[in-house]
Structure formats: C-alpha cells, structure tokens
Amino acid sequence: MKTASYVTRLGLDAREAGYQLATAPSILKNKMLTSLARLLRERTEEVLAANTEDIRAAEEQQLSNAMIDRLRLTTERLEALAGSVEEIAALPDPVGQVSQMTLRPNGLQVGRMRIPLGVVAFIYESRPNVTIDAAALCVKSGNAVILRGGKEALHSNLAFATLTSKALTEAGLPPKAVQVVETTDRAVVEELLKQKETINLIIPRGGEGLIRYVDENSQVPVIKHYKGVCHVYVDKDADPDKALAIAMNSKVQRPGVCNAAETLLVHQDIADRFLPAFIKEARTCSLELRGCPRTCAYNPEGIVPATDDDWPAEYLDLILAVKVVDNYGEAVAHIQRYGSEHTDVIVTENYTTAHDFIRSVQSSLVLVNASTRFNDGGQLGLGAEIGISTTKLHAFGPMGLEHLTIEKHIAYGDGQIRE
C-alpha cells in the first residue's frame, strides 16, 4: 500500500512537471543539459564515491565480472557521459515542429505539431549511465521521466539524481521532471506498470526476462526490443570480397550486441567460391561455425553440425550459424521464419534482387552490401538513441528524440462550423 501510494505520487508529480516541460523553450532545456554536463565534470568525486559503494556491494555479492564492469563508473566514463549530454543539447528540438499545413476547402488551415508524449518511465538493469542518457533525451524532448534502475546501481543512480535535479533548478525547470525511484523494492515495478493515468510510455532495457515481464504485465504502452537474430545473405551474384568483409564485420566486430549477425545464408551457386575463404577467415578469429550439412561438407572436422535450435538462436557470442540455401526465395523465407525483424543484409551485385530484398524483408533495418552493425541511431544519422525498437508500432528500429514525441493536429479557423 505504501509502495502503491509512493508510485502514484511519482506519476502525478511527473505529469505535473511534464505539463510545464511540454511548453518549455529549447533554450531552457538546453541550459539544463549544459548544466548537467558541467556538474558531471565538477562533481566527479561525489559520483565515483557513490559508485564505489555499489561496486563494493556487488563484489560482496559476487556478481559476475561482466556485471561489475557494466556497473563501474570512471572519470573517463563520466567525461564520455558529459560529452553525450552535450551532443543531445546540440541536436534540433523536435517539439513544436509543424508539418503538413494545408488549407481545407472551407478555409480552415490544418496541420500537425510535434508534442512530447508526456511522461516516460524507464525500467532498466545494471548500467547507471542509462540514468543520465534517458534523463537527457527526455528533457530535450519535453518529457518528464521516471527512472527505475537496477538495485545494484542505486547509489550511483541517486548521485546522478542529485545532479539532474540541480541542473533542472538552475535552468528554471521543474526538478520533478526527472525522478529516480529511491527504493529497490521490486513492487515498484509492478506498480509502475499500472499507472496508465499518468505514464504514457514504458521503455524496458535489460535482459530478456525483464523485458518480457514488463511487456506482459504492463497496462501502459511499452516499446521494447527483444532480440536481434540478424542475417547476412550472400546471394549468387555477390561480390565474394564484399561478402567476406561484410559477413565477418557483421559477426565479429562486436559479437555481444543486438545488431551482430547470428546466421549466414549462402546461395548454393556461390558456396564453392565463398565458403572456403570464409571458413578460413573464421578460424583466424576463433569464430565457431554451426553449419547445415552442405556447409559442414566444406570442413567436416572444423564445423559443428547445426541443430534446429541454431536457426532462431541469438548467440551474442563468437558463434555463427551457417546455411546453404537453394535460391533467393529460400533465403527470404528463412529470414521471415527465424528472424526477429531486427537487421538483415543482402550481399549482391544484382539490381533486381537487391530491389526485391529491400521491399520484401520487413525488418527494422534492411541493407544491401553493408554490415548489420549499422543499425544504430548514430550510424543512421538520428543522433543519440534511446534504443532499437522491434515493436512494429510508433517506432521501428533506432529510436531517436523524434520517437519521444507524437504529432497532434492543429487547426486555425475564422469561425468555421460544420454544416
């Protein structure tokens, strides 16, 4: 009951702050961001001291090294964070943008105007830097935000909250525009998912378990990213050199991220020219291949036979499933069946095949002759991103500032009434 009333209050305060922030001019929002960047640099010691407490507790609880690394803040990481806040300040403000103004036959001038969503809640796990990134993106786009980070990062997140609150006050904006949940009680998440009167959107970030829980239990709309089962398809008309570079880059440049490739599809007509070189290159990178029978035939001892579990797998590791397909249609059907509508690539020099692939594959990013790793807000020119949405609604692919807004309709009249 106490939790319920605490969370309801968070929502009401956020909504109130959101009303004020919605009409705040860019100059004030940018002032807040500039102050925040300055505070991140000025008060590094205070933030690092709080972070040390989190790290100590994590070590005592024997969390994995990977988790502790995600949790850790350093002077360099804070500097990078301050830099990214300044980059957000420099982006154009989507709020107030007017489009599609037209004059109706009755003289009514109608169009659309971008406005903030209102209140956004982030529910995330260990990385404390999400607190600053999400706060900066929400303030810039005129949204109030409620931040519920992982319990391991509580001290770091509260230290950040002190800075965001001070930066808001310095800019003359309502300090409750950014609220960090102050308790690690799990029930807070449950309550947040019920606040449909005050929260407009929930964005979960973290492991699949968290995201699934939020998605299945939320009464508030959720935009989420499940998994990236990304494909590179090497067409019969591919340039084998480009194919080799793109396939390797898609997999090994950073294997643990969502836009890394998980499956390589190879047209049977190019397999002889492409696969031996690829298999050799994979070996030099310690890349484990799991192949269909035709793939394994190229190196019966070096390739693990793939099972049915491999085609839908998101390894997030130096492992790649490889399948030889009879034709282009089989490749597209495989992507439809096993893919996650995240990122898919065709390597081909054939105009018609490329044209068809771009139309037929319904993923958040579809590429011709380029690496899957380009599915990223920065790489696609959106500026800072909140995440990559695989929800095919509101946003599909990298979410930038624009996706924290919506268009309302506006109409300028001169006494028009409806007959």
Next chain:
Amino acid sequence: MKTASYVTRLGLDAREAGYQLATAPSILKNKMLTSLARLLRERTEEVLAANTEDIRAAEEQQLSNAMIDRLRLTTERLEALAGSVEEIAALPDPVGQVSQMTLRPNGLQVGRMRIPLGVVAFIYESRPNVTIDAAALCVKSGNAVILRGGKEALHSNLAFATLTSKALTEAGLPPKAVQVVETTDRAVVEELLKQKETINLIIPRGGEGLIRYVDENSQVPVIKHYKGVCHVYVDKDADPDKALAIAMNSKVQRPGVCNAAETLLVHQDIADRFLPAFIKEARTCSLELRGCPRTCAYNPEGIVPATDDDWPAEYLDLILAVKVVDNYGEAVAHIQRYGSEHTDVIVTENYTTAHDFIRSVQSSLVLVNASTRFNDGGQLGLGAEIGISTTKLHAFGPMGLEHLTIEKHIAYGDGQIRE
C-alpha cells in the same frame, strides 16, 4: 482449448497472408477494393437477407431501438458502403513511400520506407459496416486483418466475409488476408488478446466497457479511443458572434459523437456580452445547461447547478456544462484537469492568446475559432479514418491509412563495414 487453437490458427493464417499482402502492388489491392464495391452492389439481396436474420434475433431479444438501428443495413447503406470502399481505392497507397534518404559520411545511403504493420485485429460491437470499412483500409495499407464483430451482427458479418474473400480471390490476393471470426464465443476475444506472436495491433471499437477490457487485458499493443470530453473556451477577446456559432455547432450539430463539446468555458470579462445570448439560443435547441454559480446567475430557473460530476462528464447528449473562469490560465488548467486530450477550441481574436493555446493544450486536435466537430479524418484531409486515437503513441487524433503502416529503415551500401 478448441478456441485457443482456432484463434492461434487465425493468427498464423493472417501472418502468412500478411507477408504476401505486404509486397502486393497497389494495382492488385485497388482491384480487390473495386471488386468489393461491385459485389456490395451486385449481391445486396444476399447481404440484406443475412441482415434480416440479425434484426429478427435482435427484436426477439428486445434490444434497444438505437441498437437495432445501428445493426440495420439497407440498400442505401450498402450503396454508401460501396462508395466508401471506392474512395479508399482512390487514396494514395502509403506502402513503399520512401523518405529522409540521406548520404552518410561513409557513402552509405540511408532512409526510411513505409511498410504495413503486418496483422491488425478489430474487436467491435454492433455496426456491421465496420467489417467492410476495416477490411478495405487494411487491404489498402497491406495489412492482413482479423475481424471480431458483435454477436448481434454475426450473419451480416459472415455475408460480408463471403464478399471480401471473393474480392481478394478475384484480385489474386490471399483470401485469408481478411478473416471474420465465425463464432460468437466470448473466449475468442480473450485468446485474440494473447496472440502477440502474430497480431501486431488491436483496435477496439465500441462502448467504454469493451475498450477498457481490451486495453487492460491485451498483450498485443492496443490503440484506442476512450472518451471525448471536448471544450470550447470563449476568451475575453472573442468575437461574440463567432463564439455563439462555434459553441452551438460544437454541441448540437451532432451531440452523440465523441467530437461534440461537453463543456463551455467563458472568460468572466465576456460573460455579460456572451452568456445571455447563448442561454437564449440553447433554449431554442432544447439544450440543457449545467452551470457553475456565476453561470446560473444569468438564469436561475433555467440552468441546472453543476456538480463535481459534470466537469469530467461525456454526456453524448443535448447537455452542456458551463463554467465562467477568471482568466485564460484557469481555462487551460481546467482543460488539463478534466479534459480527455481529444478536441479543444479557443475562440479569440487575440493573436498571443491563440498562439499560446495552440502550444499549451496537448489534445489530439487543438483549434482556434472553429468547431470541435472538425476532428474527423475526412474534415482534416486524411481521407477515410479508422477511428480517433486518444492513445498518445503511434497515432494521436484521426487515424488514416498512414497509421496502419510504420517506417522501417533501409540502407544502400557498396561494401561498407563498421570500423
């Protein structure tokens, strides 16, 4: 269990049909719509016979006259329906539209392309015409659709399903692109709400109870429209003649619809010049007024004193709440507090006040000097509409064809990899 597997099958079939429809050229989709319009005219008798069965059952169950009227089809209504299908055929196809193509510094050409959402499910009540409207809008936008109408309209809906299936076949499109649920089992709705693997969006249409049930229980994203508590604010700088015409038109032109006004706010400085004439006009239209004390003072016997329940009320009837406010700020605060972010109007000749109102009010349509009744896809130039969304995500306001699509990202490369 039988219901669960039936609904799962509906979803799988829809997804499969959706893949095919997604890349179907406009010419085939328009052919389907032209055939459907022709069939609605050719096979009127068959549809009316099915409808007669529904009407007879409704009369036996002593449904209200209003409900029976909503259920009833006539030759005229079928002709109107055929006409609206032809209008949808004539609209531009949003699918395949490419925007924001830019060249990245590495030579990668990136942009966005509109694609269908995939599978849309409509859950609605008595009006059988929704079956045709929804089917036509979904086919035009390349989406497969599952239609679950009211049990009272089952025979009519199944007769329509025969026509959509024939029209799809005539155009060489998959007949399962439009599926009408063939049972009236309530459990079907429950199962539809779980099909997050195959259904991309659910749109409920009908009473508040149905919409709330769908929204609270769905694991699939929902776009909905709750209620329209629309305001007309007569500013101190209003032209009293325009104010009178706009306030009356907003309320009485069609009082039973969501974009009819429910509350009139009047600045105290114009009350003496405006309210007596308005009260007189209201009487000639049998419009019941429920006023704040200052309003009632203008006609103590003719105006019902408003209670706290009147300010958030959606009457959908010839009733209007009226409140005199001290100033502009109080009017905006009242709209924020009691409104439903649907449609709000200011009547003013003051440039600065109008400018501020357009920015400050966060409703799906904000108007200056025009009737609330313009919140309609046709009136705003969107063409046919699926409904008016008050969900502030993906679509806000009238939803046209564009809102049944989403933008994916596309990239044309020449061997680019990420460094």
